[in-house]
Amino acid sequence: MEHGSFKDNSHATFTLGEEDHTLANAVRFVLNQDPRVTVGAYTIPHPSLEKVNIRVQTTGDPAKEVFKDACQELMQMNRHVRSVFDKAVTEYKAEEERKVKKAAEELQRQRELFGSMDIESN
């Protein structure tokens, strides 16, 4: 829901239902990084109601577009986080497997060494 004015669409307040600090704080960060934004803030009118008011004031561009761009950018940042995380986890798992294999090989080699030593002593 957008509360703004028909004449000047660069200032608006957006009310999101069923949201809380989780999304609002993350969006507020991305919003403030946009150079077109002069005011990017959020407030929760009452903690019992699940509503968040996000205020966006820009230097001329329509507030709705700027807010949408911020959400879009947040989405892309999340996608990037996911891909980097998945890569790091697969690399870690591969590394752990390599270590386990190396340790098993080492153990096997030592066993064989001891086995051959017994034969020699006999």
Add this chain to the structure above:
Amino acid sequence: MESVEEEEEEVRRIVTDEEKLEAKNFNIFDLPDVPKGLPPHLELQRTRVVCEVGAPLHATGTIYSGAYISSGVDNSVNLENFSEDFKVDVISLTETDMVFDMIGIPQGIANAFRRILLAELPSMAIEKVFVVNNTSIIQDEVLAHRLGLIPIVADPRLFEYLSENDQPNERNTIVFKLHVKCPKGDPRRKVLSSELKWLPNGSELLKESAGGSTTNPKTHTSFSRSQDSFPEFADNPIMPSFEDILIAKLGPGQEIELEAHAVKGIGKTHAKWSPVATAWYRMFPEVILLKEFEGKHAEELVKVCPRKVFDIEEMGQGRKRATVARPRDCSLCRECLREGDETIEGEANSKGKAEAKSEGKAEAKSEGKAEAKGKRDWVDQVALRRVKNHFIFTIESTGSQPPDVLFTEAVKILEDKCERVISELS
């Protein structure tokens, strides 16, 4: 006097077009000897949380993109910089626990992940308990509450939510049975979570039908097929994560017979549905020794730290020096900054007074020191800081899903929230 004449001569020159263009494009920061970036104290403010004895400073970040525009530094973090700088380092990963570093991520987004991990990731937990017989001393409702808190190994992505109007079927309910008895003459026995039996075919309790017809007795669930037949559950049966959770204790002659239905839910509704034992993050600590700690002072510093952050380094000729060996382990207890009694007398007095800065507190302390035996004053010699944008995340899962899957799901949920907002706005 000569220089003044020279200056007047220069002013009378005609300014050429080339020079005008140069003046327009002139950027002071291009000059060879002007330092780029922010001055060091501002850079410290921007990237570090300084932990003083009293409270942390500069904890809230300057997120406004134009904050340092007059210095020519762009504070914005757009997608390109973020993609270049963002890094993840996995420190340890087991089936239930995970510790990893996230570098370059803003604090608000890291907190959003933490909140989603705790409250908005779905999992399965017992919700309805049908009690047939309970002669134990644990009341029905207390028993039901305890059953609800038992973590269940079942991937919630394979199940659907059960709303009020839906019929419980094999897609949205898991049915457990608990039937234990303590025979007369036996000693007290414990009822552990291993005694919860999974019923893949659905409920076995018959519903009372209004018409009294016995042709088709209905149970409390309508399973059209056995959950055993699903490929995911064929080899790993659904059971509680831990087999040794104590549910109740039975004395001789007492019996518990009940059926429990588990459904999908999120942590916001009730904490039993939170899939993580807990998830937290801390900022990467940075410990810097502003002054050299030598000899006995070095030993004292190493002794004082409860987390063994410092180490002694031999410098040859018998001299010792303290170094920061494991800053990662620092828990910011501030023991190294705390005022304490010196174990060595004499030296401490002169050192403390000489190093006292303009802080009012330090001055008062140094004056008092003249009379005192010897008080340790390391407030100005050790700097404790936290690096913003570098988080050490710990996720402890309860067993239903491995922690890396949980984190990926949490990121997906934040993406979904953004998408919902975008579609609402369009």
